[in-house]
Amino acid sequence: MGKLKKLIEKSRQFKTNRKEEIILVFSIIILIGGLILDLNCMIKTPLNHMEDMSWLLSIQTSIVVLPIAIVALLSGIISESYMGVKKIAYYLHIKPRIFNQKRIIIMEFILLFISVCMNMCHFNNLIFSCLIIEMIIILYNISGIIEAYYGNIEVENEIKEYLEKEVDLNKKCEAHISALISDWVKISSKQLSDEFKDYFKIFFKFNLAIMLKEKDTKKANSNAVKVAKALLTSNSNDCKCD
Secondary structure (H helix, E strand, O other): OHHHHHHHHHHHHHHHHHHHHHHHHHHHHHHHHHHHHHHOOOOOOHHHHOOOOHHHHHHHHHHHHHHHHHHHHHHHHOOOEEOOEEHHHHHHHHOOOOOOHHHHHHHHHHHHHHHHHHHHOOOHHHHHHHHHHHHHHHHHHHHHHHHHHHOHHHHHHHHHHHHHHHHHHOOOHHHHHHHHHHHHHHHHHHOOHHHHHHHHHHHHHHHHHHHHOOOOHHHHHHHHHHHHHHHHOOOOOOOOOO
8 A cells, every 4th residue: 555655656746747847848949949030040930020029028027926926815815734834835835846936936037037138139039939938837837826726635645745755854854843733733623533643643753753863852752742732632532632
């Protein structure tokens, strides 16, 4: 069962990585294509004859601020977290290997800068290529937000797999367990048995990693006390300790 779970996780991550790699390669091809069309005097496109491309730059400027506006708007709406990991943060920052939110914003500004420079050289096809790439990246970004908003169970499963991988790699154990405890304390009274078991399993793994790998017994004991207090004062029969 564990091997099958890991196989599914690898397959899902492979698909995500593959999608990002295709977008990256396709974007490079579009950029090179636009440059060739501008440098090759033999092949002319309608864009070669346009003198004023400021309208296109205005569209690009609007697109550049779109990712920032989307995140600012949705951070308040999709504020749900699972095991201490915000669902929107998982899809926009953690899951993407290439196109995380920070890189998308940087890429959008770089493409806008290239367009402004190319406008001075009258490389109109290259400006249009930058616009197409920006739109592709934004659409990919929005698809991630839609997944975070609608795929509730799938997101939770992916977050569990991500945290288990972090334990195995011994990465950010203290930060993860602090966020998990903070989240767990708030919802412990509403939890059902299955969710409680999932939280406890991840908590136990992180706490064990802190105790064995980081040799911090004091911190591990402190974490256990915090969780015990929350469970003992909980009103839920499903998550109370006997």
